[in-house]
Amino acid sequence: MIIFVGSATFVNLVIGGALTYSTVRYMESPNFCGTACHVMAPEHMAYQVGSHAQVKCVECHIGEGAGNFIRAKLNGTRQLYLILAGSYSRPIPSPPHALKPASETCENCHSRNHDFGNKLWRRTQFADNGDRLETALMLNLGGAEGKGIHGAHMGRGLKIDYEAADAKRDKILGLRVTKGGQVTEFATSDFSSGKVKSSFRRHMDCLDCHNRPAHEFELPDRAVDKAMTEGLLPQTIPFFRKAALEVLGGKYASHAEAEKLLPAQLVGYYQKNQPGVLNTHKAELEKASLFLLTLYQRNVSPEMKVTWGTYPQHLGHTDSPGCFRCHGDELKPKTQGKAITQDCDACHKVIGVEEKDLKALQELGGL
């Protein structure tokens, strides 16, 4: 009897342990987060084509250790209740809950002291007449010893703390820079006079610039230009970019409705405006319309009220204030001193903006 009970208990423990282990493993997989929980479908779609598609959601959102795991599961239970009651926010606010410091996430894989030096940055756009327009910059990325874009915010002995209007961090109200024991403070006039209050404080790190590292949503013009550059959408069909942007800007009640209506809209555009082009390029346009549907479904989710531009990216200053949330005249130094630089050359050398034959790029090897 003792041998029987002993061995049965042993077998039970092994099976139970393995089940618990595999359940926990499953609950930590991006598949679970992105599909079992349909409200995260927009992030899951964008995540699969990002540069961190192999980094699990939990590695950035939960962090390591039992404490983080239990906190996340309790939070998950509360969210499950909201989903069952149908009372969750659409779109999901960004960030969804406390933003982990980069030292517990990004810095597990990337070193903050790595010196990237200069980086060639480029963007290709297409004009309505099919011209290819190039923009190129040499970003002063730097990293080591306080130099360049990386070093200026994360160098040794440097600390930047800020206060923002809310957790979205798109309106920065006050800043405190501690450098070698010396403190400099900046604030907007409304914040200094007490007219506006802050409700969010944070120590600046990677996530204040790289706020969409894993699930970046694109804007329609950038998405179309990129796909045209990569040859995923046609480059030579007249008015293609214009037509594509009109179709992507259409209103569809759901992904299913977009699947039914969107491809026909592209053909409809040409039928109405350029019937001659439709005759000669029908097959190519039909194929392209399916790719436009993919772009739409990857970036827009009517069910979750996520549309083009809902989740901006803070890396630059063209599509959202980005760097200019802090750089510029709005944040004034509290004592004497200068505002944080707006000098183009501090961040990048502009090689060319929307130019047709950008010689410098051609010299770099016909890029």
Ligand code: HEC
């Ligand atoms: C490399 C790190 C990283 C990974 C991996 C990651 N996220 Fe995120 N996620 C973030 C950051 C940072 C934010 C906050 C964005 C902001 O504040 O602008 C965020 C925000 C979110 C939000 C809030 C809404 C939004 O889009 O801002 C949801 C929902 C979300 N993530 C789900 C997921 C899911 C699901 C996965 C896996 C399929 C995942 N995340 C993987 C870093 C990550």
Ligand code: HEC
């Ligand atoms: C588990 C390891 C891991 C973690 C955690 C991680 N990364 Fe990465 N990251 C990588 C790898 C590997 C690459 C190279 C991917 C490639 O080249 O395809 C990369 C590439 C990048 C790139 C260049 C590609 C791009 O998308 O522009 C940036 C920027 C970046 N990571 C930022 C971050 C930030 C910010 C975080 C924290 C939110 C982070 N990473 C977290 C492993 C990681």
Ligand code: HEC
């Ligand atoms: C002040 C803003 C800012 C901060 C803070 C910042 N980065 Fe960056 N980082 C940039 C910019 C801008 C680029 C260039 C982006 C591009 O090429 O489009 C970049 C590029 C990168 C790249 C890609 C380099 C390459 O060769 O392509 C990696 C990796 C990266 N950052 C990681 C990090 C990590 C990790 C942190 C935190 C320790 C961090 N960054 C903090 C602005 C920042």
Ligand code: HEC
């Ligand atoms: C605080 C740093 C900073 C300053 C100051 C700055 N830029 Fe930039 N700029 C950037 C970064 C970073 C990017 C790249 C964005 C990205 O990675 O997507 C950029 C991108 C650009 C682009 C390409 C935009 C696009 O997406 O096509 C142009 C053009 C540009 N900057 C012009 C200027 C000019 C002109 C000035 C001076 C009036 C200036 N910038 C000042 C940081 C800066």
Ligand code: HEC
């Ligand atoms: C949260 C506020 C904040 C944001 C956002 C921010 N910066 Fe800064 N940046 C600062 C502060 C503060 C300094 C001055 C640090 C010092 O005094 O050493 C600075 C300094 C710099 C410098 C050094 C300037 C010089 O005179 O040498 C560069 C380059 C720079 N930032 C680039 C960027 C880029 C590029 C972005 C956007 C991708 C960006 N910053 C976003 C706060 C910010």
